[in-house]
Amino acid sequence: MTQRRKTSIVAAACLILSLAASIVVLRRSDQARPQATLDEVLFLSSPTVIKRASLGYDGLLACIYWTRAVQYFGNRHHNYAASYNLLAPLLEITTNLDPHLLVAYQFGGSFLAPKPPVGAGQPERAIQLMEYGIQNNPDDWHLYYNLGFVYYMDVKDYGKAAQTFERGSKVPDAHPFMKVMAAQMAQHAGEFGMARELWTATYQTTQDKLIRENAVDHLLALRVEEGVTHLQQGVTRFGERTGRLPVSMAELATAEDLPGIPVDPNGKPYRLTPEGRVEVRDPDDFHFLSKGLPPGYKPPDKYRPLP
């Protein structure tokens, strides 16, 4: 075998082996490092500075910051993080670089306003972000929807929410439900039906996986809460009629003329405690519950996707 061939074989072997080794080391390194090259130190956190530094490659940088925002949020979300300090700056930088990146606004609308561990707990920044989005994309009704959503769900300012939906309904090509919601908001603020409509609308109008997951979780929780509320009212009615608490769910079901033992969306029957409280059998199955939980219930540490 010529020298040349020998050298080539050795070199080729080295190349393949070292490539494989480098990939292995890289993966190990990733696992070992705490998430985010962002650390908690975003050295350049001013959107204007970044925009200037981007040398005109705004679009590309916007994409990069967007991916980072999603990665940042996703990782912390899975660990039920207590804070999401960097989410707002990241989204602000992203939208500053590309004011037309709609999904970033949607993301902000869904996750900036709610309190941790669901979101960043910064409704004012969410509102700011939406308004900025509306300013730059006045003909996109989705943004009004997101803003109205924040007013309704997190700030609970039903008046402003209705106003926003009204504004949005005037945009050409606005979804018909905008007008409907604007109208209903006035009367049915705080009701299950309203909430269900809003979450369904959110689910239908986005492609982003995390936002949809979130909407589904909320819808399921709504069903549970509705169920629990009705059943609880049934308990009260029972008490008024008979002067005592029902001994079991079966008795309550008969009294309320229900087709069978009421079950939660997973098919598990609700419980009736001796004190007359209606509870979910497995609270861990649901997120966002505020009713039907046993006293002193603590949600688990890690986010588990629902069955």
Added chain:
Amino acid sequence: MPAIEILGLEKTYRVGFWRKLPKRALHPLHLTVEDGEIFGFLGPNGAGKTTTLKLLMGLVFPTSGSARILGHEWTDPQVKAQIGFLPEQPYFYDHLTAHELLEYYGQLSGVPAKDRKRRVEEVLQRVGLRDIRGVQLRKFSKGMLQRVGIGQAILHDPKLVFFDEPMSGLDPMGRREVRDLMEQLKNEGKTVFFSTHILSDAEALCDRVAIVHRGELRGVGRVADLTSTVQGKVEVIWQGIVIPASMKALGAECHVTGDTVRAVIAESQQDAAIDALRRERQRLIAITPVRTSLEAYFFEKLQRAETTAGRTA
């Protein structure tokens, strides 16, 4: 054992944007160079001389064929320690001084450290660069660079030396020095293989020559043999400006050059011419046989190649 045996070395380049067009730089070449001779590799520019040298040096890889140098396969690394190479219009690391360059090359050639210093001094002396110390090569003239080039080629005392157009760009004194050097190398028992398109140099120096044209070998042989086609003529030179009528009668072509006359006559009439000049009291200077010059041989070979090409075209 021949110093070099070229066994069908061929090189075809692929040119063009998609590298589809074949360009034949060298047709399969068969050539032998004997030990201890000065061998001239002649041809016009673009004939394939440099390609051949690069193939032998392993700088470029052949499309087919092989070669043996000093009895070993030409790709054998051992061989490199015993050959020297001076490329055409060489470039060297111009941040180095001549001394440093030769030191470096000595290291690469495997000259043992204890001999290196001495050898470098000797070689610098030999090529006439002894006095230029501490001057970086970027400041060297062409002639000086050529000398450095020769120096690095002979530094490690190789048995076989390759020169590619060694005289190019040199003034007459430089050329003389290079010629002398090549003779010296031959006297030391080394083999010299050099390519050139200057025929007079080849004629003066070489034992044997090969002629290439358009990548093909056109002729090989001893210089003496190639130029010995005696045409049967002699050239007579005598002093003065007089052309005797008797000379003219011999059918001589006469030319007056300064204060001498030259006449070319048939060899058979040599004696008659001498008699005629003596009668006319002209002072005879020389009588020399007219030989084919290497130049003529060269052009004849080239022309034949052209016509063959023309016929097949």
Added chain:
Amino acid sequence: MKARVAHIAFNTFREAVRDRVLYNLIAFALLLSGAAILVGQISIDIEKLVVINLGLTTVSLFGVVIAIFIGIGLVSKEIEKRTLYTVFSRPVRRWEFIVGKFFGLAGTLVVNSFFMAIGVFAALFYVSHKFVRADGLILIALYFIILEFLIVCSLALLFSSFSSPLLSAVFAFSLFVVGSFAEDLRNFAGMAHGISRTLATGAAYLVPNFSAFNVISSIAHEQPIAGQLVMHNTLYALFYAIMALSGAVLIFEYRDLK
């Protein structure tokens, strides 16, 4: 064999040192470190922060420029100028040439970084008037920067082995930029589907991943660096450089030196 590699390395080092361009770059870098002092004075609290950030970023960026500048000169320029003809007519293997060049350049960069680092430490001393233990972290950041250089060098050599000086510089620099965003590329690959996912993942592992090497802002805030990270980075740089150099050797082995 090893002797030849060492000789080539030394010659490369000598060539780099005598290249006047190098000095200009170093001087400029030192000047920038000085400028960092001035910038820092605008806001007293972050003086030290600015010096470290700007100083180390300068070392990093200039080092990369130098690495590419000299790196491409190593092989591309030599081929263009035909200095290689007389090298390979000697018993020098082609791979010895590549490896020797790499070590020569690496050595140059280490020495270079050393001098630039002195500039940074000097500037630091000027603003803080003392050194604290945490300043030792700067050395780790510098070590990582040098590892980055080694990777860039090996890439410059790889491109030089088949490409012209200009193209080699462009490729090497582009890979440096892409490598700085490699982590984002991998995130993107994670979010993509189908063929773009495969391509993006492949690209993300092939380009040099510099994300883990840039600890400048962490150490500016005096955050400690895990020993594991040092180990991972060292190994990664080692393997990546070997990979690029193997590629260079392979290509160069078959290249016609026209």
